Amino acid sequence: MQRLEIENKAEMQTLIKEYFKNNDEARFVHRLHGILLVLENQDATCDSIGNMFGNSPRTVSNWIKKVNSTGSLESLRDKKKPGRTSRLSNEQLGEIKMALQKAPEESGVSANIWDGKSLSWYIESKYQIALKVRRCQEMFHELGFSLKRARPVVSKGSALKKEESKKNSWKR
Numbered sequence: 001m002q003r004l005e006i007e008n009k010a011e012m013q014t015l016i017k018e019y020f021k022n023n024d025e026a027r028f029v030h031r032l033h034g035i036l037l038v039l040e041n042q043d044a045t046c047d048s049i050g051n052m053f054g055n056s057p058r059t060v061s062n063w064i065k066k067v068n069s070t071g072s073l074e075s076l077r078d079k080k081k082p083g084r085t086s087r088l089s090n091e092q093l094g095e096i097k098m099a100l101q102k103a104p105e106e107s108g109v110s111a112n113i114w115d116g117k118s119l120s121w122y123i124e125s126k127y128q129i130a131l132k133v134r135r136c137q138e139m140f141h142e143l144g145f146s147l148k149r150a151r152p153v154v155s156k157g158s159a160l161k162k163e164e165s166k167k168n169s170w171k172r
Contacts, residue, residue, distance in 0.1 A: 017054060024078050031063050031076040038064060087129050096123065097143045114140075 006012055020026045030053065037049050038060075046057035046064070053060070066075045088096070096119075104111045104118055108125070111118040116137035124130050131139075140147070 013054075028077045032073060034060055034063055035067060035073070035076070087131070088123070088127070092127060093143065096139075100140070100143065100145060114145075116140075 020030050034049055034053055034055070037044055037052075046060040049055075050057040050060045063076060067073060069075075086093075099107045099122065100114055100119070104114055104122075107122055109118050109122050116133035119136040119139065120131050120133050123136070
């Protein structure tokens with residue numbers, strides 16, 4: 001039987017490593033595969049398995065020690081990484097989203113448009129929670145809003161010349 005070759009080896013290897021890096025379940029299966037190779041092949045060392053998998057020998061050694069100390073393969077799973085808890089509840093975020101869909105004046109904010117500064121002031125006045133302007137700008141994106149800016153319009157001038165100067169003008 002003829003030996004099969006994978007085309008674009010380097011590209012495929014990079015894609016597989018990225019998949020293992022970004023997927024928790026794939027990392028668990030990757031570790032299980034390493035342990036299985038240690039179990040199946042008595043001549044295998046942490047160096048050889050590490051080279052085969054693209055990991056350091058210390059990493060493979062740590063997997064083996066973890067399985068030996070706990071007696072369970074589940075110890076190879078990544079732990080939950082909860083991160084910092086939000087200072088705003090889901091209910092408050094829903095209320096903020098509803099307020100952002102209206103004009104700022106309707107919510108008691110003296111601004112023409114919603115921006116990070118006006119949202120920060122609104123949250124502090126309504127919920128007594130101080131958030132920085134940058135965090136409020138990020139919150140717009142998280143709530144599904146996008147930044148829209150006014151485009152300058154020349155007050156005087158020929159409409160024909162304006163049309164000709166446009167980037168995607170059909171007359172060019």
